[in-house]
Amino acid sequence: MLEFYGQLLEPEMRGWFLVVMFLFGACVGSFLNVCIWRMPLNESIVFAPSHCTKCNAKIAWYDNIPLVSYIVLRGKCRHCHEHYTIRYFVVELITAVLFCGITALQNNSDYSFLPIALTTTAVLIAAGIIDFEHGIIPDKLTIFLLIAAGCLHWWINGMSVMFDFLAVAVAVAAVTGIIAWAGKIIFKRTVLGWGDVKLLTALGTAFGLMPLAGIIALSAVLGIISGVAGAVKRKEKIAAQEIRYGVFIAIAGITYIFFRDWFSNYF
Numbered sequence: 348m349l350e351f352y353g354q355l356l357e358p359e360m361r362g363w364f365l366v367v368m369f370l371f372g373a374c375v376g377s378f379l380n381v382c383i384w385r386m387p388l389n390e391s392i393v394f395a396p397s398h399c400t401k402c403n404a405k406i407a408w409y410d411n412i413p414l415v416s417y418i419v420l421r422g423k424c425r426h427c428h429e430h431y432t433i434r435y436f437v438v439e440l441i442t443a444v445l446f447c448g449i450t451a452l453q454n455n456s457d458y459s460f461l462p463i464a465l466t467t468t469a470v471l472i473a474a475g476i477i478d479f480e481h482g483i484i485p486d487k488l489t490i491f492l493l494i495a496a497g498c499l500h501w502w503i504n505g506m507s508v509m510f511d512f513l514a515v516a517v518a519v520a521a522v523t524g525i526i527a528w529a530g531k532i533i534f535k536r537t538v539l540g541w542g543d544v545k546l547l548t549a550l551g552t553a554f555g556l557m558p559l560a561g562i563i564a565l566s567a568v569l570g571i572i573s574g575v576a577g578a579v580k581r582k583e584k585i586a587a588q589e590i591r592y593g594v595f596i597a598i599a600g601i602t603y604i605f606f607r608d609w610f611s612n613y614f
């Protein structure tokens with residue numbers, strides 16, 4: 348068991364810790380870009396070196412520095428001058444800001460929530476963007492989060508706590524799985540996708556049952572608002588709207604990490 352308690356950091360050290368977490372977040376965001384691009388194509392995220400998606404030229408390490416390289420090269424490939432989407436830069440920046448912000452919110456004498464919070468944030472950024480663009484949530488992401496959350500609970504809170512969270516995962520998988528299956532039969536359309544079921548199961552493993560209930564409530568409200576807005580805008584029925592629910596699970600999950608105390612008043 349690892350102790351995250353006690354006066355860990357002097358105020359000055361805490362400032363440096365936040366800077367380090369910002370830079371660490373930028374690097375993680377750079378890797379998330381690779382996941383977001385390659386996972387829907389079923390390409391390896393580890394073995395193929397970074398290359399330009401147009402001219403295939405290998406990208407040298409000095410052209411692959413998170414945040415910096417995009418600005419230096421003005422978002423273009425050094426070889427073929429193809430414009431890269433600003434999304435690469437935005438994902439790196441958002442991940443860096445979220446990692447720094449989440450770390451800043453932790454009590455200086457208790458960082459026990461931080462590893463799970465950051466791991467989950469990274470997975471939710473990738474899952475949310477991939478679901479937004481492709482309408483899928485890759486199994487690799489959800490399975491990674493499930494296993495990582497289980498291991499982190501074991502490491503930080505001990506084995507019995509890990510089994511408590513795994514029991515939550517089994518319950519969440521069963522209930523959401525029945526909803527997905529029954530919804531398909533009753534309404535003859537996908538009410539809850541299997542990718543969403545797996546993502547909710549992984550989030551249950553990370554945060555536990557009541558926080559997950561809060562995340563589901565918030566994401567459902569966001570999904571309904573988006574469905575109504577889409578229906579009004581396109582002058583269609585609400586039932587005709589395709590709602591990429593994973594996007595709202597991601598937003599609700601990250602919101603929970605930031606407002607954990609507030610959530611705990613209600614869930």
Ligand SMILES: [Zn+2]
Pocket residue numbers: 399400401402403404424425426427428429
């Ligand atoms: Zn190129």
